[in-house]
Amino acid sequence: MSEIEGWFAGRLPDEWFEGAPEVTVDREEIVVVGTLAAPAVDGDETAARAAQSGRITRWREDTRGERMRIADEAQQRFGGKVAWGAQCGPTREVFTNLAVPVMTRLRQPERRVLDTLVDAGVARSRSEALAWCVRLVGQHEDDWIGRLRDAVAAVHDVRDEGPAA
Numbered sequence: 463m464s465e466i467e468g469w470f471a472g473r474l475p476d477e478w479f480e481g482a483p484e485v486t487v488d489r490e491e492i493v494v495v496g497t498l499a500a501p502a503v504d505g506d507e508t509a510a511r512a513a514q515s516g517r518i519t520r521w522r523e524d525t526r527g528e529r530m531r532i533a534d535e536a537q538q539r540f541g542g543k544v545a546w547g548a549q550c551g552p553t554r555e556v557f558t559n560l561a562v563p564v565m566t567r568l569r570q571p572e573r574r575v576l577d578t579l580v581d582a583g584v585a586r587s588r589s590e591a592l593a594w595c596v597r598l599v600g601q602h603e604d605d606w607i608g609r610l611r612d613a614v615a616a617v618h619d620v621r622d623e624g625p626a627a
Contacts, residue, residue, distance in 0.1 A: 514553035
């Protein structure tokens, strides 16, 4: 558990989530997603999803003030913006997380892929097409990406154990 995960696990009210929240961190943002108790609903899957979404909306509204205070503390302490989310059953919602511009240089074959996605109506722009491609790779190569993240974390751990410069 990282320092940031530990801080959120200790700082958040115990009654908010079932268990510790999922905390993901990158260079710009900290995303905190907790699991809410699923409401008991008789009916089909549509009714269950509606109830789960309603539970998430209620939690979002009921905790808004406290979440903003905790986010301000975390931003001062760790330097990244905080986005919140909740999961209830299979329904997952993340609120107001950042969309950070990323610049890249692409050669013609890569640009043609993006242009094909735009021309086909899959995306409205090259930027949206590139985001679509990144999501697709993330979904289909999740195990590999996870192993790569673990390897990077191991490198950081070994580097931190080394002699001081």
